[in-house]
Amino acid sequence: MRICVINTGGTIASVGQPLAPMPSNRFAAAVTDLLGSALAAALPGDRLHLDSGLRFLGGGLLDSTDLRPSDWCRIARRVLELYADHDAFVILHGTDTMDFTGAALPMLLNVFDNMGMARAALSKPVILTGSQLPLFRDTSQGLVLNAGSDGFANLAGALQAARLRLPEVAIFFDGKLLRGNRALKVSSTRFAGFDSPHLSPLAEIGIGVHHGLAGSLGGPAAPDLALDDPAARALALAQLDTVQSCIDDQRIAQIPVVPSDHGAPRPLLARMIRDALDGGATGLVLEGFGEGNIPAGNGAIEAALMDAPVPVLIASRAIGGQVGAFHYAAGAWIDGTGAIAAGDMTPVAAWAKMAVLNAAAAHHGWGAATLRALLVRSLNGECAPLDRIVGPLQPGRRLTAADGDVLLLNDPDLGPQLRAAGRVLWQGPSPGRLQMQGDRLALIAPDGTVAWTSPPAQPDAVPVLTASPPSLVLVDPGRRAAPVTALAG
Known part of the structure; x- marks a missing residue:
């Protein structure tokens, strides 16, 4: 596996009094000289590339306190520039704003249409990590490993987590792999510096690597939507050009x-x-x-x-x-x-999402109504999806449209109801659960029989509730076919 390590600065790569990021080439040489054999033993068969090509304004690296929104774009651009040559990316980052970058990068490395479906999608792991104490200590004999630091455990753990090939932006810290746009910095004194209040870890690393309770994002719905495809990557770069030009505004x-x-x-x-x-x-x-x-x-x-x-x-x-x-x-x-x-959504994720979508709106031609709907929708797993069926819609649960006042309520006694402005537009034939079965949305009665099915759609279709017009449509994420209406008023 080819893993690229991109250094942005931060405590993990800092030395001196006061602490400041060391030059990228010096840090890369220290990792090779002092940690190379240990990392090679921990990651047999993997090839590490310690990239030194990222530069911020001024020509160097930055403490994360000083990172601006346009610097998120520089990090994203470096990932896209190196995308074809590597299977995973580990980004070394300061802890102060790591949660902001973890929330912004998914918005910059994916491109969405008006319905929130990916037109270009991340297909490889991008893992942010850092440390509460510097990885190295500067002495009169040169750099040495800082024995009390959490830096080596976090770096090695992030590299091991990259081997899981989860196609999303994550944060690795203190043995836990967290979805990047769900994480918050919760401590400046403990090694467990980050937590994810609404989503359990994607993975944990201790004695072995263990998948967490939270499922990973699905990745591209079709090969031509993956960033591996030059055309999809060009879409992401075009969006990035616009966002970078105006996001600091x-x-x-x-x-x-x-x-x-x-x-x-x-x-x-x-x-x-x-x-x-x-x-x-x-x-x-x-x-x-x-x-x-x-x-x-x-x-x-x-x-x-x-x-x-x-x-x-x-x-x-x-x-x-x-x-x-x-x-x-x-x-x-x-x-x-x-x-x-x-x-x-955490306030951090909400802030980063709004900043990126606002900056991208002109590029995509999004008006105020579309922007509002995208802010509500779950685009990269930053919030629970409220307008689409993910797994069965069990009795007692509901969907709410992102673009208007429409509700799909699965009443435990009456069954599913499509409502708008207090009126029932569609009533299911019986109580039960709504779920996809192959190419159709089906209502499964309590005894397991199929009480109703929708017209056929693509096998990977996603049921999305919309207000314009009021309906539940089966949307093909790959956009290989037009949406099929499942329920309508």
């Missing part, structure tokens, strides 16, 4: 909601929102309480959001928070403002 304001003067005539939160918009914000991410609750502030906060001409995502300040329907009276008013519930 994105001003996504992330505002935490805190107990404050919400009863005042002009509450602080309302002023912060209006100040951000007056200052040129191109999007807002609000971190609400609990399930995304935000005080209305005597109507002033509601009015500020109603006036926002940019996308607004409501996330939760709770590490394990999830924002869906606004159940509480304290937050029920939010629905009427046009703000978007972030589901179980």
Whole structure:
């Protein structure tokens, strides 16, 4: 297996007092001289390429604190430039903003259409890792291995995890492989620096390598959609060119909601929102309480959001928070403002997703409605998919359309119902579970009999709920055939 190691800087590659990234060539030589035999023994038959071609503005590497959104694009471009020559990529990165990069890279290494289906898709592992302590120590005799560092375990573990060939962006830290856009930095003092509150690890490495409970993303739906294909890679590079040219101009304001003067005539939160918009914000991410609750502030906060001409995502300040329907009276008013519930996306993932999609919108011709729907949809596993059937839709579960007020509810007593604006547009013949069977969507009754089937579709079709028109369509991810309507009003 050919594994490329790309160094961006960060603690793992830093030395000196104060710590600063060493030149890329010096770090690569140290890894070869001091760790080469150990890594070769741990990875028999693999070939490592320690790349030194990545350069940020100024010509060197950076502490991750100093990385800008356009630097995510430089990292993504380096992966695409080297894509054909390697089977996996391990990216050495500082821990301060590793979760931001882990959320942004999937958006930059995949290209999506209006329905959120991949037109160009990552087919190889891209694993970010780093350390809480430097990998090497500078002495009067030269560089030596820093014996107390977590750097070697993380580097070796990331390389072992790459051999699983999971086609997605991940973060490896302290023995765990986490989906990159689900991870959060949770500690600056413990070696377990990252966690994933809504998704269990993809894999764990201890005495052996063990697949985690979370399934990996599926990768390309067809060979011509994989980044291995030059045409697909060209799509990704064209998107990257546009995003890199304007992403630093994105001003996504992330505002935490805190107990404050919400009863005042002009509450602080309302002023912060209006100040951000007056200052040129191109999007807002609000971190609400609990399930995304935000005080209305005597109507002033509601009015500020109603006036926002940019996308607004409501996330939760709770590490394990999830924002869906606004159940509480304290937050029920939010629905009427046009703000978007972030589901179980972390605020970090919400910020990075909005920044990249905003920057890519002109390239793809996405209008405000399409951009809003894409912010809701799960594109790279950054949130639970709410508008498509993944596995059986069991009784008691529901889908909600990303592009409007349409609901598919699988009622335990009545069976599946397609609803819009409170009206039932379609009613299934009996209770049961909805799931794909071969090339059809089927309603399976409790006794196992097939109560209903849809028209035939492609075998890999994905059932997606849409509001325009209200229907559940079977979409072929490879776009080799037109969508087939399964349920419609």
